[in-house]
Amino acid sequence: MFRIYLYRIILNKNNLIDSNLILKSIAMSSAEEIKIDDEFILIRFQNDSEEEMKYERPVKTGLIQFHFGLKGKAKFIFNNGNYTLDLKDEKSLLFYNPEKELPLHMDIAPKTWIISILISIKKFHGLFTSDADHIPFLSQENIDRKYYGEENITPSTAIVLNQMFHYHLNPTIKNLYYKGKGYELLSLFFNKNEDPNVEQCPFLIDEENVKKLKKAKEIIIANMSEPPSLEELSEKVGLNLKKLKTGFKQIYGDTVYGFLFDYKMDYARNLLDSGSYNVNEVGLKIGYSTASHFIAAFKKKFGTTPKKYLLEKTQ
Numbered sequence: 001m002f003r004i005y006l007y008r009i010i011l012n013k014n015n016l017i018d019s020n021l022i023l024k025s026i027a028m029s030s031a032e033e034i035k036i037d038d039e040f041i042l043i044r045f046q047n048d049s050e051e052e053m054k055y056e057r058p059v060k061t062g063l064i065q066f067h068f069g070l071k072g073k074a075k076f077i078f079n080n081g082n083y084t085l086d087l088k089d090e091k092s093l094l095f096y097n098p099e100k101e102l103p104l105h106m107d108i109a110p111k112t113w114i115i116s117i118l119i120s121i122k123k124f125h126g127l128f129t130s131d132a133d134h135i136p137f138l139s140q141e142n143i144d145r146k147y148y149g150e151e152n153i154t155p156s157t158a159i160v161l162n163q164m165f166h167y168h169l170n171p172t173i174k175n176l177y178y179k180g181k182g183y184e185l186l187s188l189f190f191n192k193n194e195d196p197n198v199e200q201c202p203f204l205i206d207e208e209n210v211k212k213l214k215k216a217k218e219i220i221i222a223n224m225s226e227p228p229s230l231e232e233l234s235e236k237v238g239l240n241l242k243k244l245k246t247g248f249k250q251i252y253g254d255t256v257y258g259f260l261f262d263y264k265m266d267y268a269r270n271l272l273d274s275g276s277y278n279v280n281e282v283g284l285k286i287g288y289s290t291a292s293h294f295i296a297a298f299k300k301k302f303g304t305t306p307k308k309y310l311l312e313k314t315q
Helices: 121-127 129-134 155-165 171-189 207-222 230-237 241-252 256-274 279-285 291-302 306-314
Strands: 002-005 029-037 040-047 053-057 063-071 074-078 083-087 091-096 104-108 112-120 147-152
Touching: 029 053, 029 171, 040 053, 040 104, 040 155, 040 171, 063 074, 063 121, 063 155, 063 171, 083 091, 104 112, 112 121, 112 155, 112 171, 121 171, 155 171, 155 241, 207 230, 207 241, 207 256, 230 241, 241 256, 256 279, 256 291, 256 306, 279 291, 279 306, 291 306
Parallel strands: 002 053
Antiparallel strands: 029 040, 040 112, 053 104, 063 091, 063 112, 074 083, 074 104, 091 147
16 A cells, blocks of 8 residues: 655746655556646546555645546545545545635545546636626525535546546647646536537437447457457447547547557556566567567657666666
8 A cells, every 4th residue: 555645835936836746656656736727726646556545635725626536436534534525436526615624635446537626716716706606605605605515427527537637749738738628627517507519529428428438448458459440349339430439539539549559558668667577578468469569669659669768767
């Protein structure tokens, strides 16, 4: 078992998180904090390991907390363990208490992905000034009261969350990308009357189709060494080929095989990091019959060969 602790944040002159941010992690697990704006922080939790991940962070009074559980589960611990609250798969939680601090103390289960947003009440209120009555805890009678709420994650919100975990754009625009997605998440959270007619990809509003696309992703990951063809995959999940290709890219931000390639390379890197397999063994595990093909693919993804990658890690 391991812990990730975030004790304090000190912003440097470029408004980026400084080295005073104390962060410990192990391979396949991470907690990445991104400053979206003043008094607006996004945290991306990704625990792909087989172990529980523990995370603690102070949260000052006056901050609203949004937690979106894309997959897996987590437990929020309050008052020294006297009270707990579960974040379940495809659920979101909202916390706000104007009278006391609500520090983050989380037990994050294996295979869990979570996006959390911390935003000040002042900043948040400014986003909805003309529509404050639409937000339950911002109404005049509730604005100074504590608020705890659980919601289902809608299909459109699930699309945004998946895109945030499958970011494949240039690293130089990473903060800009997450800034846009952070604001988009808040707007979708309070969009209680989603209109399917305005969706870029209307069929995705259907919960069943979203489940089929998630199943398609699970199938190719489970069979990454010998993945099915697109035609076979569409038959397995019960979506026609066009909807499979269009929907998969809409949710995961890449084609089926583009997504699988990135997944395989990240998986291969984790196997190399473990020190339990040599280059040939890693290549075979992810479906490359020859070491040369695996080396070429790894270099395409990471800009270096597996051997050089391992050497650089030991220096």
